[in-house]
Amino acid sequence: MFKTLPGFREFCPEDFAKRSYIFSKWRAKAWAFGFQEFDPPVLESLSLFTEKSGEEIKSQLFEFVDKGDRAVALRPEMTPSLARMVGEKASGIRRPVKWFAIGENYRYERQQKGRLRAFFQFNADILGEESLCADAEIMALLIETLCSFGLTEKEFCLRLGDRDLWLYFLRMNGLPESYDTKVLSVIDKIEKVSAEAFLEMAQKALQDSEVDAEKFVASIKEFVKAQSLEVLEKYAENASEEFKNRLSVWRELFSMLDSMGLSKYVRCDMGIVRGLAYYTGFVFEAFQIVGTGRALAGGGRYDALVKKLGYADMPAVGFGMGDVTLADLLDLVNKNASEDNNIKVYAVIGSESLRAKALSVIFELRRKSVWIDYPLKSSNFAKQFKTANTLKAKYALIFGEEELTQNSVKVKNLVSGIEEMVSLEKINEYNFE
Amino acid sequence: MFKTLPGFREFCPEDFAKRSYIFSKWRAKAWAFGFQEFDPPVLESLSLFTEKSGEEIKSQLFEFVDKGDRAVALRPEMTPSLARMVGEKASGIRRPVKWFAIGENYRYERQQKGRLRAFFQFNADILGEESLCADAEIMALLIETLCSFGLTEKEFCLRLGDRDLWLYFLRMNGLPESYDTKVLSVIDKIEKVSAEAFLEMAQKALQDSEVDAEKFVASIKEFVKAQSLEVLEKYAENASEEFKNRLSVWRELFSMLDSMGLSKYVRCDMGIVRGLAYYTGFVFEAFQIVGTGRALAGGGRYDALVKKLGYADMPAVGFGMGDVTLADLLDLVNKNASEDNNIKVYAVIGSESLRAKALSVIFELRRKSVWIDYPLKSSNFAKQFKTANTLKAKYALIFGEEELTQNSVKVKNLVSGIEEMVSLEKINEYNFE
Numbered sequence: 001m002f003k004t005l006p007g008f009r010e011f012c013p014e015d016f017a018k019r020s021y022i023f024s025k026w027r028a029k030a031w032a033f034g035f036q037e038f039d040p041p042v043l044e045s046l047s048l049f050t051e052k053s054g055e056e057i058k059s060q061l062f063e064f065v066d067k068g069d070r071a072v073a074l075r076p077e078m079t080p081s082l083a084r085m086v087g088e089k090a091s092g093i094r095r096p097v098k099w100f101a102i103g104e105n106y107r108y109e110r111q112q113k114g115r116l117r118a119f120f121q122f123n124a125d126i127l128g129e130e131s132l133c134a135d136a137e138i139m140a141l142l143i144e145t146l147c148s149f150g151l152t153e154k155e156f157c158l159r160l161g162d163r164d165l166w167l168y169f170l171r172m173n174g175l176p177e178s179y180d181t182k183v184l185s186v187i188d189k190i191e192k193v194s195a196e197a198f199l200e201m202a203q204k205a206l207q208d209s210e211v212d213a214e215k216f217v218a219s220i221k222e223f224v225k226a227q228s229l230e231v232l233e234k235y236a237e238n239a240s241e242e243f244k245n246r247l248s249v250w251r252e253l254f255s256m257l258d259s260m261g262l263s264k265y266v267r268c269d270m271g272i273v274r275g276l277a278y279y280t281g282f283v284f285e286a287f288q289i290v291g292t293g294r295a296l297a298g299g300g301r302y303d304a305l306v307k308k309l310g311y312a313d314m315p316a317v318g319f320g321m322g323d324v325t326l327a328d329l330l331d332l333v334n335k336n337a338s339e340d341n342n343i344k345v346y347a348v349i350g351s352e353s354l355r356a357k358a359l360s361v362i363f364e365l366r367r368k369s370v371w372i373d374y375p376l377k378s379s380n381f382a383k384q385f386k387t388a389n390t391l392k393a394k395y396a397l398i399f400g401e402e403e404l405t406q407n408s409v410k411v412k413n414l415v416s417g418i419e420e421m422v423s424l425e426k427i428n429e430y431n432f433e
Numbered sequence: 434m435f436k437t438l439p440g441f442r443e444f445c446p447e448d449f450a451k452r453s454y455i456f457s458k459w460r461a462k463a464w465a466f467g468f469q470e471f472d473p474p475v476l477e478s479l480s481l482f483t484e485k486s487g488e489e490i491k492s493q494l495f496e497f498v499d500k501g502d503r504a505v506a507l508r509p510e511m512t513p514s515l516a517r518m519v520g521e522k523a524s525g526i527r528r529p530v531k532w533f534a535i536g537e538n539y540r541y542e543r544q545q546k547g548r549l550r551a552f553f554q555f556n557a558d559i560l561g562e563e564s565l566c567a568d569a570e571i572m573a574l575l576i577e578t579l580c581s582f583g584l585t586e587k588e589f590c591l592r593l594g595d596r597d598l599w600l601y602f603l604r605m606n607g608l609p610e611s612y613d614t615k616v617l618s619v620i621d622k623i624e625k626v627s628a629e630a631f632l633e634m635a636q637k638a639l640q641d642s643e644v645d646a647e648k649f650v651a652s653i654k655e656f657v658k659a660q661s662l663e664v665l666e667k668y669a670e671n672a673s674e675e676f677k678n679r680l681s682v683w684r685e686l687f688s689m690l691d692s693m694g695l696s697k698y699v700r701c702d703m704g705i706v707r708g709l710a711y712y713t714g715f716v717f718e719a720f721q722i723v724g725t726g727r728a729l730a731g732g733g734r735y736d737a738l739v740k741k742l743g744y745a746d747m748p749a750v751g752f753g754m755g756d757v758t759l760a761d762l763l764d765l766v767n768k769n770a771s772e773d774n775n776i777k778v779y780a781v782i783g784s785e786s787l788r789a790k791a792l793s794v795i796f797e798l799r800r801k802s803v804w805i806d807y808p809l810k811s812s813n814f815a816k817q818f819k820t821a822n823t824l825k826a827k828y829a830l831i832f833g834e835e836e837l838t839q840n841s842v843k844v845k846n847l848v849s850g851i852e853e854m855v856s857l858e859k860i861n862e863y864n865f866e
Contacts (some may be wrong), residue, residue, distance in 0.1 A: 002481045002517045002744055004474050005505060011519055011636035012470035013532065020470070032799055034776045034806030034824065037453070039439050040538065041551065042475060043495070043507070047437045062476070064497030067541050072438060074476070084435045085443055096809050096821060099446065104475065108500050118474065126809070133788075133809040144799065259792035304594055311435055342465045355566075359692035366577065373467030374564040376529050376559070390527060391467065 007109070007117025019120070022149075022323055023102055026122040029102040029145040032036030035124055035135070038099050040081030042106075046071040052080045052310060062106050062111035062117075064238035074106035077320070079302070080121045080309065086127050087311025095128030109272050116324055122297075127306065132249060134281050135301065136256040138317045142286060142297055143265045145321065147325040150335045153264050158298060160284045161272030162250070165232075165301070173219055175211055181277050183426065188275045190224055204386075217423045224271045229254060232268065253282070274298060282317075288325070291332045344432050346388035347380060350400040358399040361409065361427060365410035366398075372397070388414060395432055438549025440542070449520045452553070453772035454533055455756055455763075459555040462578040463533040466570070468557055471532050475516030475539075479504040482794035484742060485513045485711065495539050495550075509809075510753070511556045512735070513742065519560050520744025526856075528561030549757060558751030560739065562612060568715050568734065569689040571750045575719060575730055576698045578754070583768045586697050589729060593717045594705030595683070596733075598665075604654055604684045608644055614710050617853040622707045623657055648786070657704045662687060665701065684714070707731065715750075730754035777865050779821035780807035781814060783833040791832040794842065794860060798830075803865050805830070821847060828865055 003009050011019055030037070046063050075081060079102050086097055088187040101123045115399035124141055139158060146156055166187070169182060173378060175183060182205040188352025190198055202220075203213040225234050229250060236247050250268070257263040266284075274283040283300030306314035313341050330336035345365070349358045358374065365372050373391060375384055389397050400411040409427055412419045422430055437443050444452055463470070479496050496506035511534050519530055534556045557574055557746065559567040572591060579589050599620070600613060607618060615638040623631055635653070638645040659665050662683060669680050683701070690696040699717075707716040716733030720726060732752025741746035763769035769777055778798070782791045798805050803819060806824060808817055821829050831843040842860055845852045855863055 002478060002484075002513075004501065005476060005478060005499075006474060006501070007475040010474055010514065011472040012518055013471050016470050016472055019472075031774045031776075032802065034802045034804070037445040037449050039452075041439060041441040041443055041448055041537070043438060045438060046549070059500075062499060066495060067492075070438065080435075081443065085445055088434075089445070096822075098806075106476070118476070129809045131810040135810060140796070144796075159761075166679075170637070174772070180596060184653070255789065256792060258781050258790040260796040261793065262796070295590070327714075341464045343464075356688065356692040359689060362692065363573070363577075363695070365695040369461075369465065371465045371467070373531075376562050376570060377564040387527075 005117070007113055007115070009116065009118065012187055014338070017338035017341070018327065018336065019323065020397060021200070022326060022336045023120075023122075024339060025148050026100075026102055026145060026321070026333050029141060029148050029265050030122075030124055033098070033141050033144075035098045035141070036083065036102040037050045038082070039099050039103055040078055040085060040101070042075060042076065044081060044103070045073050047082045048084065049073055049076060052083075052305065053276070060107050060109060062108050066140070071231050071303045075103075077105055078103065078106045078121065079305070079318070079320075081313075082123070082125060082318075083128075083306045083309050083311070083316075086314060087306050087309060089113070090128075090306070090312035090314055096134060097125075097127040099127070100124040108159060108245075111154035119351075120323040122321040122323075123318060125316055127314050127316040129317075130303065130315040132253055134315075135254065136253060136260065138299065138319060139257070139266070139284060140260050140262055142284075142299070142319050142321065143262050146296065146326075149326075149330055151329070151333070152318075154267070155290050155329070155333055156288050158266045158284050158286050158288055160266050160274045160282060161270055161274070162246070162282050163273060163279055164281050165243065165246050165250075168240055168246060169223055172240055172243065173216060174204075175216075176209060177203065179209055179211075185275055185277065187220060187224070188273045189218070191271055224269045226268065232270075251290075274300055278302045278308070280304060284319070287322070288329045288332075291329065294325045296325050296329065320380070342372045342392040343371045343372055344393060345372040345397050346391055346393035347372060347397045347399065348384040348388065349375060349379075350381070350398070352378050352404075354399045354401070354404060357404060359399075361399070361424065364428055368428055397427075438550070439544055440548070442549065442551065449773070450771035450774070450833070451769065453757065453762065454770045455759060456553075456555075458581050459533075459578060459754070462574060462840060463555075463557055465572050466531070466577075468531045468533040468574070471515070471518065471534050472536055473508065473511055473518060473534070474674070475508060475537070475750045476505050477514060479506045481513045481517065482506055482509060485516075485738065486709070491541050493542060495541055509534075509540045510538055511554065512558075512738070512751070512753075515556070515558060515560075515748075515751075516739045516742050516744070516747075519747060520739050520742060523561075523739070523745035523747055526561070529567060530558075530560040533557040551592050553756040553757075555754045556751060558749055560749040562747040562750075563736065565686055566689065567748075567750050569693065570688060571732065571752060572690070573693050573695055575732070575752050575754065576695050576716075579729065579759075579828055582759075582763055584762070584766070588762070588766055589698070589719055589724050591699045591717050591719050592702035592705045593715060594703055594707070595679070595715050596712055597681050597682075597704060597714050598676065599672055599706060601679060602668075605673055605676065605849070606644070606649060607640075608649075609642060611735070612638065612642055612644075617706050617738065618708060618710065618742075620653060620657070621706045622688050623653070624704055626744050636694060642840065659701065659703045661701050665703075684757060693779065707733055711735045711741070713737060717753070718830070721762045724762065727758045727761075729758050775825040776804045777826060778803055778805040778828045778830050779823065779824055779826035780805060781817040781829050781831045782808060782812075783814070783831070785811050787837060789833045790837060792834070794830075794857065797861055801861060809855055823866050852854055 060075040066072050104120050186201045186205045202217045206213050236244050276428040279300045280303045281301035285298040289368040297319050301317045303315040308334050347362050403410050408421045408423045494506040499505050511815045537553050539551050619634045619638045639646050669677050705718050712733045713736045714734035718731040719729040730752050734750045736748040780795050829845040836843050841854045841856050844855050
């Protein structure tokens with residue numbers, strides 16, 4: 001017997017319909033916001049990913065050498081491919097670029113609950129626009145997308161951090177710039193490791209600097225607690241000019257989110273710094289605030305990435321939202337659903353001698369875009385009606401001896417039970433609602 | 434600079450919209466015929482594919498050993514995974530199983546024009562139903578799908594062969610059963626190689642048999658020319674009982690296709706035998722009869738496969754249709770199109786001081802499912818109207834000082850040019866058609 005690989009899913013129609021429900025909501029919101037869909041290749045040159053994230057990423061990739069001796073990898077994320085696609089068109093493309101993608105990504109991760117090796121992600125990005133409005137628009141799309149599933153501020157929130165503000169804070173605490181990347185990736189771990197482990201990580205990151213690790217960690221821990229604009233304002237009292245200026249950007253952002261009616265979903269939270277080194281400026285993660293409290297989506301500014309990959313200067317902001325935690329949350333709050341593509345009509349064929357006539361009517365109706373199915377082999381009336389019900393057909397279209405001698409068919413509404421004789425000439429115009 | 438791998442495509446929004454047009458037609462027809470969508474994993478155990486097709490298939494696969502020491506491969510086709518998925522559910526599943534999939538397959542093939550290494554395929558299959566009606570239904574879906582793109586019998590046809598009839602023919606020509614598979618795979622090449630090469634292949638396949646290769650080849654070449662039911666009927670005059678019986682199945686099939694209004698698309702053609710060993714009974718290929726004459730789709734019965742993979746007995750019939758030749762044909766006959774997901778409304782913001790008000794209206798409208806976009810940075814009127822046109826918006830929603838002092842916005846129909854003042858209270862109910 002054959003099995004799917006660990007961490008991979010197969011979607012039978014029932015699972016597929018659930019997945020389609022999620023994809024269609026994702027797509028509908030992206031369209032309504034003026035985003036356009038793209039799709040990068042599933043398999044790319046390994047270097048596209050190592051260039052962006054360093055050689056370490058290899059351990060998490062499905063990577064191999066193909067029959068043409070190329071080092072290749074299944075995509076672990078869409079962003080590098082997006083950067084290439086937009087980067088290559090950079091000179092001629094209308095800005096802002098508002099693109100989204102829905103596709104599967106692959107990571108060879110240690111098996112654990114809720115972690116898959118193949119998972120779908122909704123990615124939306126705005127490129128070529130540095131204005132704060134782009135940050136607000138991308139956060140708005142994230143929030144409105146979650147709301148379109150019936151989720152409310154009681155079930156999720158957007159935690160908003162700021163790598164720029166962190167940098168100004170680090171400067172105020174005497175940290176030289178060369179330590180920034182290392183220290184930010186340590187701060188990213190603050191919620192994930194014990195206090196002792198965190199101190200140890202910080203000490204390691206600060207090695208050879210003149211910063212006192214214990215004092216520094218205490219000050220970080222305090223700043224991470226800044227979970228409202230008001231608390232940040234207090235920091236501003238004794239802060240550097242750049243820190244103060246950045247806070248006015250925060251105020252502007254919240255005023256925009258207010259106008260959009262979305263500020264109730266957004267929480268200032270300096271604990272959000274995002275692990276990846278390429279983020280700049282605002283970074284955010286959507287969390288469920290019921291159940292496991294897991295992250296639903298994450299994103300932020302990445303103004304330097306496109307240029308880093310060798311293309312034009314292209315400021316950018318975006319997010320990714322996975323299908324697995326979202327589906328789990330929807331299940332938890334009983335808001336999951338399936339795409340409905342049930343057939344409308346089931347044809348009931350009284351006897352095999354009537355099949356030819358039935359087929360000609362069925363195919364005329366199909367050509368009129370009526371969704372209609374029928375038995376592929378001889379079967380009695382009762383069984384055919386049972387099938388009609390199993391398939392959730394709304395109508396039975398009954399071909400019987402009696403009806404056909406009158407040049408008619410019987411239409412039975414399976415919900416109301418009402419039956420109606422319709423002449424064969426008129427059946428093409430019948431309104432199967 | 435980074436490039437896509439040879440034979441792989443990246444879909445920017447323009448290409449994606451073309452692809453979506455094709456996918457949406459595929460999906461719509463499958464739904465209307467009562468098929469349900471499934472999706473197998475992109476990566477599977479190598480053995481799933483070698484079990485079905487033999488070790489030789491490895492040379493055509495993207496296959497590698499993953500970090501957990503598993504021999505794995507990107508799927509070259511969907512059928513083995515489908516057989517597993519249905520096979521595993523075989524005891525409890527309602528029959529017939531009517532499933533379809535739209536997904537990418539991967540084959541490491543020699544690079545040539547029109548051949549990609551990653552291509553999309555529409556697969557539709559009926560499992561658990563041995564009746565001839567299932568063959569007719571699957572051929573009908575194939576034909577109606579092509580017709581839904583506006584293609585007619587002048588642009589494509591379905592060439593219908595029959596491996597059963599071939600077997601009876603081979604028996605009549607004295608070939609022992611043990612040679613069947615080898616000989617059929619040679620016959621499959623008849624249109625693809627020269628007469629000399631064909632004779633050579635036949636001689637090799639017939640080695641150690643008592644059949645005279647030259648006579649045998651002549652007789653095959655004659656039979657391949659049987660391209661109508663009438664010609665086959667002539668063969669029947671001196672044929673075996675099983676050959677005669679099989680011909681009555683042909684007649685029954687054509688009579689069904691007649692009832693469906695589809696026989697004009699179908700040509701009897703004993704030259705179609707399909708290369709893969711697992712086919713049984715009717716086999717078919719859809720060909721374009723304009724331009725390059727390439728195959729658009731292919732399929733047939735494969736009654737033994739599910740059982741061969743270790744599951745229950747599950748007769749099956751299906752087809753696969755690729756996106757590349759189809760798109761090429763649609764381009765050729767000027768019947769290609771793109772999915773339309775243009776925004777409906779573009780908001781024009783008179784000055785930055787009005788942005789907050791504009792945002793609140795825009796987001797109210799978005800919540801009412803109006804597709805609306807707006808400038809992310811300060812921009813003059815003329816430029817914003819230009820953007821509205823570029824984005825193919827049907828309406829401009831104009832936020833100006835004058836309008837807002839009257840607590841109103843201006844709605845301009847960009848097609849008719851008609852302008853209308855609408856109060857902010859009423860704009861939520863405006864019918865952006």
